[in-house]
Amino acid sequence: DAKTTQPNSMESNEEEPVHLPCNHSTISGTDYIHWYRQLPSQGPEYVIHGLTSNVNNRMASLAIAEDRKSSTLILHRATLRDAAVYYCILRDGLNNAGNMLTFGGGTRLMVKP
């Protein structure tokens, strides 16, 4: 699977939007972009995923660049409960062997009240 690059950490103020970037310059045409987050001392939870078009759900929005070499997870209004490590992961939709997800270091989001 192709590799992703994320900043180690970011800070945000409560109730402000947060844009978490992810670079994936070697993405292939069949790679889906997944975002998970991990709250302290908990297992990761799925946030959102997309292939080419921007996606919205109740948790967040995913903006995918036209060339698909980068994407941005958008939290529209950060709360203290959004403080977590956010992982951007690529997964080849055609290769289901093992179906593993490869977690990098992620971005630690800190939210200030």
Next chain:
Amino acid sequence: DGGITQSPKYLFRKEGQNVTLSCEQNLNHDAMYWYRQDPGQGLRLIYYSQIVNDFQKGDIAEGYSVSREKKESFPLTVTSAQKNPTAFYLCASKWTETSTDTQYFGPGTRLTVL
């Protein structure tokens, strides 16, 4: 409620002892996974299973063993051969009939070797 459970939440072990971590899911998922997480690090895959009675090694399988006798259960044994077993262990599951690979994680077991 459907979900994936892990027990115990905290586990202490003496050096040289084997210990088994439980993972159960009632989501009817085919595939199950074990990950290890060290402080400040991402997750690393230990073992995975896509079907009952079959499992594959992940990136760091040495010192670990698993079984998959039932669809809903995927226990992980940390053996005395694992040199540095203190870590946070996470179990996950998913359907295999999808290309989008959303995995559902349990709450984790924190293992400490004394």
